[in-house]
Structure formats: C-alpha cells, structure tokens
Amino acid sequence: MIEIHNIHKSFNGKKVLDGISGVFETGKTNLLLGGSGTGKSVLLKCIVGLLKPDIGSVTFDGTFFTNNKLDIRQEIRRKIGMLFQGSALFDSMTVEENIEFPLKMLTDMSKSDRKDRVNFCLQRVGLENANSKMPSEISGGMKKRVGIARAIAPNCTYLFCDEPNSGLDPQTSLLIDHLIKEITEEYDITTIIVTHDMNSVMEIGDKIMFLHKGKKLWEGTSDNILDTDVKEFKEFIYSNRLMRDAKTVEDERDDRV
Numbered sequence: 237m238i239e240i241h242n243i244h245k246s247f248n249g250k251k252v253l254d255g256i257s258g259v260f261e262t263g264k265t266n267l268l269l270g271g272s273g274t275g276k277s278v279l280l281k282c283i284v285g286l287l288k289p290d291i292g293s294v295t296f297d298g299t300f301f302t303n304n305k306l307d308i309r310q311e312i313r314r315k316i317g318m319l320f321q322g323s324a325l326f327d328s329m330t331v332e333e334n335i336e337f338p339l340k341m342l343t344d345m346s347k348s349d350r351k352d353r354v355n356f357c358l359q360r361v362g363l364e365n366a367n368s369k370m371p372s373e374i375s376g377g378m379k380k381r382v383g384i385a386r387a388i389a390p391n392c393t394y395l396f397c398d399e400p401n402s403g404l405d406p407q408t409s410l411l412i413d414h415l416i417k418e419i420t421e422e423y424d425i426t427t428i429i430v431t432h433d434m435n436s437v438m439e440i441g442d443k444i445m446f447l448h449k450g451k452k453l454w455e456g457t458s459d460n461i462l463d464t465d466v467k468e469f470k471e472f473i474y475s476n477r478l479m480r481d482a483k484t485v486e487d488e489r490d491d492r493v
C-alpha cells in the first residue's frame with residue numbers, strides 16, 4: 237500500500253499540486269485520472285522520488301520515503317517497476333537484453349538465473365521467443381509488453397505506468413490494460429497508472445483518483461463513477477461520447493423502474 241499525505245509542489249511560484257492525500261491499495265489498479273496539465277505526472281514523480289514535494293510525505297507499506305535516509309529510499313526504489321509512456325526501451329539492445337538490464341543492475345542473480353527470469357517474464361506477457369528481436373522490429377503493443385516484462389523482471393512490489401495506452405489502437409490498449417491488471421492481481425503489486433483514457437477507467441479502474449488543477453476532486457471506483465456530482469469530473473467524463481451514451485441508457489432505465 238502506498239499512502240500520500242498533503243503533497244504540495246510548485247514550480248517558479250506556480251502551484252501544480254495543492255495538498256493531495258490518498259491511499260493506493262495493494263493488488264489493485266489505482267488510476268490517477270485528469271485532463272492535460274492537471275499534475276498527474278508531477279504527482280507520480282513525487283511518489284517515485286524523481287521530484288521532491290515542497291510539503292507532504294509518501295509512505296510505502298508503512299515506511300516513510302520522503303526525507304528518509306538514502307539507503308532506505310534506495311531499498312524502496314529497488315522494489316519499484318516503471319512502465320514509461322513511450323516504453324523507453326534501449327534501441328541498441330535486444331528484447332532479452334532490455335529485460336535483463338534491471339536484473340544486472342539491481343540483483344546479484346547468476347547469468348543462467350537471469351536468462352530463466354527473462355524467459356519467464358517474456359512468456360508472462362505473451363512474447364515467448366521474441367528474445368533476439370530489436371525494438372525497431374516490433375510493434376508499439378509489443379514494445380509495451382516488453383516494457384511491462386522489464387518492469388516486473390526484478391519482482392517489483394510497486395508498479396508505475398505513465399499513460400500505458402498512448403500511441404496504441406483501442407484493441408491493443410484493452411489488451412495492455414488487462415495484462416497490467418492481471419499481473420497486478422497475480423503478484424499482489426500496488427499499481428498506479430496515470431491516464432486520461434475513460435476506456436481504461438471503466439475497464440480496469442479498481443480505484444480512481446480524479447485530479448483537477450492540482451487538487452483531488454473525487455475518488456472512487458468505476459462502479460460509482462456515474463454517480464459523481466462533482467461538476468469538473470462530470471464534464472471530464474461526459475466529454476467522451478461513449479460515456480454520454482452510457483449515461484442516457486442508464487437514465488432511461490431508471491425512468492422505467
């Protein structure tokens with residue numbers, strides 16, 4: 237479980253995060269949702285320690301991360317897997333070398349154990365036998381799968397995904413969303429996904445935190461999202477045509493009852 241408490245962050249006097257608190261649960265896909273420029277990526281960076289909050293704290297399974305000793309922060313960082321927006325694979329390395337990279341950096345596994353782990357992770361994301369391919373030879377969806385395999389290779393406890401669907405077609409997006417959810421549940425990972433994709437929200441949103449202008453305006457699950465009475469959140473949800481249609485169907489059903 238990851239807990240954040242009263243996170244504030246400004247750049248050059250401009251407030252980007254304004255007192256955000258919340259809990260991200262273990263074994264769940266926790267979504268950070270909001271429009272462009274609302275502070276989702278900055279909050280994610282504050283949680284993983286790439287940025288330091290001006291005020292506030294982050295706790296990983298009860299251990300303080302912010303302002304704690306370097307060795308404790310490094311210990312927590314070793315448990316974090318990251319899936320970056322553009323997959324961020326090393327272009328000059330094969331798929332296998334990409335996935336092996338964090339194992340070399342973060343573990344003292346033998347070469348044969350690393351090979352077994354790479355093969356296990358490749359098989360888990362449905363890419364067995366892709367070991368020797370170069371990133372330039374595989375599709376965007378396959379790159380995301382390799383990115384997921386690389387993130388989970390060192391047995392991560394926490395997984396952070398920055399817009400995992402960017403650049404993917406709707407069908408591939410759905411497959412990637414479900415793969416992340418399955419892996420989260422299977423290995424009991426605390427997963428946080430930054431997104432503005434309402435399809436992801438409805439498909440895999442175990443827990444959703446909606447940000448607007450640096451504030452948390454709503455949190456809940458995909459089951460109670462349509463009940464929100466927060467004006468800014470409603471505007472965000474119903475800017476999506478499919479969500480408007482779903483609401484109309486629900487209203488008509490309620491009228492009949």
Ligand SMILES: Nc1ncnc2c1ncn2[C@@H]1O[C@H](COP(=O)(O)OP(=O)(O)OP(=O)(O)O)[C@@H](O)[C@H]1O
Nearest residue numbers: 247248252270271272273274275276277278279432
């Ligand atoms: N290092 C930085 N220095 C100055 N301003 C920054 C920095 N990082 C982010 N910002 C600003 O903080 C605000 C929030 O940015 P952030 O990237 O968190 O938005 P976001 O919600 O992730 O948006 P998007 O969905 O478009 O990626 C933006 O106005 C951005 O310009």
